[in-house]
Structure formats: structure tokens, C-alpha cells
Amino acid sequence: MADPRSVRDRLERLIRPHAGLPEALQRSKPLKLRGHSVAWLPPLLLLVGIVLLDASTSGRFRIMSWLVLVPVIAAAICGVRGTVSFGVLALITYVVVDTQWPHKYRNGLSDLLLVVVGGTLAALACSVRLRAERRMLHMRDIAETTRRTVLRPMPPGWGGLDHAAVYLAADSEARVGGDFYDIQPSRHGTRLLLGDVQGKGLAAVEAAAALLGTFREAGYHEPELGTVAARLEVRLLRHNRYRVALGGDDGDRFATGVLVAFPEDTPTTVEVVNFGHEPPLVIAPDGVRSLDPGHGLPLGMAELVSAPPPVLRVALAPGETLLLVTDGVTEARDASGAFYPLRDAVTRALARDPRAADPHRLVRLVRDGTLDHCGGKLADDTTIFAVRRPVAGVRRT
Known part of the structure; x- marks a missing residue:
């Protein structure tokens, strides 16, 4: 097990850029x-x-x-x-x-x-x-x-949802990578997108920015979630062709992701489109379950199949929280090479305290557990995103 003090120090370096004005942007003090x-x-x-x-x-x-x-x-x-x-x-x-x-x-x-x-x-x-x-x-x-432009800050209650997110860059100096997420309110309900662009570096950041820009427009204007998904697919294909025209060699770049809609007329269901991403977990006070993966291909690969990824309609009761993570969590390894047991860790935490289903508690739980499991040495950019409809009479903790 890693030294808790070293893990804590690593955690502070990783999350500091995402809490207000970062100390790293100030001159080193005498x-x-x-x-x-x-x-x-x-x-x-x-x-x-x-x-x-x-x-x-x-x-x-x-x-x-x-x-x-x-x-x-x-x-x-x-x-x-x-x-x-x-x-x-x-x-x-x-x-x-x-x-x-x-x-x-x-x-x-x-x-x-x-x-x-x-x-x-x-x-x-x-x-x-x-x-x-x-x-x-x-x-x-x-x-x-750049980070605040790509991953814009979201105010509390944005889109009528309780939400919490943590983004940890594998390179704490880079501050931004290929992970992306956002919430977009619209007249058709609130939509959210989380994903991970294949690869690293500025090319991955460019692709993530392109997808987020399209999501913020299509997610606001388009009434059907399937149309939003199709717009994202087309956007990444166009971006890849543009990169090739510039002489880049990343014309086959793809991105995994999860697109979720919270329709206003059905407060006990959500719509989900999965682009080859780890399926979200539903966290309820009485247990944890995984959503149907949907069997969709990653964005940028639609030309390999004849049908678009399905739009799944999933029951989501009041008080249940969606937990979405990128592979920085699911592929975090300890010294023996074992992956981080995300679902088991959340299940144990719920058994100890059902309030762990709160988005803010849940994000802190997964963040601390991931860093402790890998000794503070992340192999990939890591995003942890938890969201649910507000629960009447429950105060955020």
C-alpha cells in the first residue's frame, strides 16, 4: 500500500489546477x-x-x-x-x-x-x-x-441537476488532456456528455474541443438524442479529415463517450447513447448496478457499421445517481497490476453509509480510492462525474 502522505501530496498537486485560481499560476513565493x-x-x-x-x-x-x-x-x-x-x-x-x-x-x-x-x-x-x-x-x-475553455466550469445546479466532477491530469503540469465532459440545458431537457479521445497531446485536446462545441450546440437545439449523437459522429469525422488535410497522421482518431438525456416529461427515466465507453453505474442507497453498454462503436467509427448506436431508455428513480468515469479509473493498477475495483469499492462504501450516493461524496470517494489504489501515479487522464436529479428535502453535502 502506498504511503498515505505521498498519495495526499500527489492528490493536492493533481486537483489544485481545478479549484479556483491555481497556485501554480502564481509566481513561486519566497x-x-x-x-x-x-x-x-x-x-x-x-x-x-x-x-x-x-x-x-x-x-x-x-x-x-x-x-x-x-x-x-x-x-x-x-x-x-x-x-x-x-x-x-x-x-x-x-x-x-x-x-x-x-x-x-x-x-x-x-x-x-x-x-x-x-x-x-x-x-x-x-x-x-x-x-x-x-x-x-x-x-x-x-x-x-485552455482547460477552462474546453472544460468550462459549471455552476451548482446547472441544468437542474445535482452534479460533481473531478478531472485529474496524468501529467499534472499539462492540466488538460483528451478527457471531456459537459452539461447542456435545453428546451428538450438537460443533456450531458462524457468521453475520452484516443491518444494524448494537443491533437487530443483539439478533438475534445470540437466534440464539446458540437454537443453544446446540438444538445441545445436538437429535440432527439439520436440526432445529437449523429451530429457528434459527423463532427469527429470532419475533424479527422481536416487534420489529414493539414498533413496530420491522426485521421483515424476516435473517441469513446456516453451521451445522457434527462427528459423533463419523464422524471423517472433517462436516455443513454453509449459510444463504446465503460457503461455508467447507477448508485442507489440500496446498491449498485451497471447500465446496458448499448454495444455502440466509438465516435469516428460509424463507417464500419450500417446502424447508429441505439438510444436506450433507462429507469432512474429519484435519489439514484449516475456515475460516469473514464479509463483512468477503471484501468488504474496497484503495485501487483490489479485494476481498481470500482463497483466493489462503491458498494462497500454504500453499505457503510448510504449517503455515499450523493454526487459530491461519491466523486470524493472514487477520487481518493483511485489515487490510493495506484499510489498516486495515474497512467492516464482521469475524469469522475456524478449526476442525479435533485432529491426533494435533501441538502447537498
Whole structure:
């Protein structure tokens, strides 16, 4: 079993980009104590330590040239001004202390030049570090903007549904991948889409963005869920042809997904179209069941069959929650290679506390269980999405 502390640290790194303004988009903060910067303290302590050690040893053992390390340390944790200040302070200290020794024990001009050159290079290195830091902040800001554009934030109760979602990027620095999800209210009821584009990188993000854009339009305007599904299929085929025209080699890209509709006129049923995705689980206070997989092919493969994927009508009682996940959950492995037992884990949690069927509790349960099972090392992007119709008299927890 993985160390709980390391799993928790990994979890914080993974989910931080998805909770408000991420700390990663802010400049790395200097060392602080009670709200005040103490970045100056390590190089100052080093300078004092070198001076005291040099003074406490015999003249045959001189370490004043080690003062070159003071601006080097400052360059790693201070600004340019602080680094220059410590470079000047180290130089002055060297001159003052070295002149206190008899001539035969002085380090001389060569070590003095070493301190001067070291301080100058440290200031330049600090400038390069800060420039790279600003560039990284800009790139992360772009990545965060891209993520929020593709996976737009959804307010509580969006579309008249209780919902909760967690997206964990396998690469915590990338912040966005091929997983996608959204809820689209419409005059025909509320629709939701969750899926996973085959492959990784920006090409997968582009395909996910194309599918979400089509879903947000078709899901709003089209009265029939089957028509929305057909529009998604056509959109991915068009996107693939466009990529080929640009010279790309990913013209056969596909995406698995689940399309769900909550019709307003039938509050105890939902409509589901499954595009070769892991079938959703229905979580009720008294147990867990899987929906019919529907046997549809992934999006982008409709040309291989003559019939579109079926639209399934499924009973969903008040209080029952749909749990949809991508393969980052179902294919998470532990040290022995065993897959994460999602259904068993949820069933055990319900047996302990029936309130685990609440979407927010359910998402936290699956998130924590997945990361604990794989030791915090996700092999793929992971999306956990739970949704249900509001239950009268039940407060969200």
C-alpha cells in the first residue's frame, strides 16, 4: 500500500489546477515566516558561518573564498537585487576579513577575483531564472485558459441537476488532456456528455474541443438524442479529415463517450447513447448496478457499421445517481497490476453509509480510492462525474 502522505501530496498537486485560481499560476513565493519574507536568511547565515569558521581556524586553513557560495545561494531563492546585494556584501566581507590576517596567510587577489566573478555570474543566473519563471507562468496561464475553455466550469445546479466532477491530469503540469465532459440545458431537457479521445497531446485536446462545441450546440437545439449523437459522429469525422488535410497522421482518431438525456416529461427515466465507453453505474442507497453498454462503436467509427448506436431508455428513480468515469479509473493498477475495483469499492462504501450516493461524496470517494489504489501515479487522464436529479428535502453535502 502506498504511503498515505505521498498519495495526499500527489492528490493536492493533481486537483489544485481545478479549484479556483491555481497556485501554480502564481509566481513561486519566497521563503516566509509569519507573512514576512526570509529568503535573505539562508545566504546571510552562510556568510556568517564562513566568517566564524575562518576566524576560528588557524591561518593555514582559510575558507574565505567560500564566500562565492553566498550570492550563488541567493540567486536560487532571492531576486536580482537581493543577489547583487549579497554579492557586494560577500566582496566587502572578504576584503575586510582577509586584511586582518598576516600577509603570509592572506588568500590574495586570485580568490578576490573568484568572489567578484562568482557574484557577477550569480546575478546573471538569477536574472535568467526569473525570466524562465515568468515564461513558465505565462505558459501555465495559457494551459489553464485552455482547460477552462474546453472544460468550462459549471455552476451548482446547472441544468437542474445535482452534479460533481473531478478531472485529474496524468501529467499534472499539462492540466488538460483528451478527457471531456459537459452539461447542456435545453428546451428538450438537460443533456450531458462524457468521453475520452484516443491518444494524448494537443491533437487530443483539439478533438475534445470540437466534440464539446458540437454537443453544446446540438444538445441545445436538437429535440432527439439520436440526432445529437449523429451530429457528434459527423463532427469527429470532419475533424479527422481536416487534420489529414493539414498533413496530420491522426485521421483515424476516435473517441469513446456516453451521451445522457434527462427528459423533463419523464422524471423517472433517462436516455443513454453509449459510444463504446465503460457503461455508467447507477448508485442507489440500496446498491449498485451497471447500465446496458448499448454495444455502440466509438465516435469516428460509424463507417464500419450500417446502424447508429441505439438510444436506450433507462429507469432512474429519484435519489439514484449516475456515475460516469473514464479509463483512468477503471484501468488504474496497484503495485501487483490489479485494476481498481470500482463497483466493489462503491458498494462497500454504500453499505457503510448510504449517503455515499450523493454526487459530491461519491466523486470524493472514487477520487481518493483511485489515487490510493495506484499510489498516486495515474497512467492516464482521469475524469469522475456524478449526476442525479435533485432529491426533494435533501441538502447537498
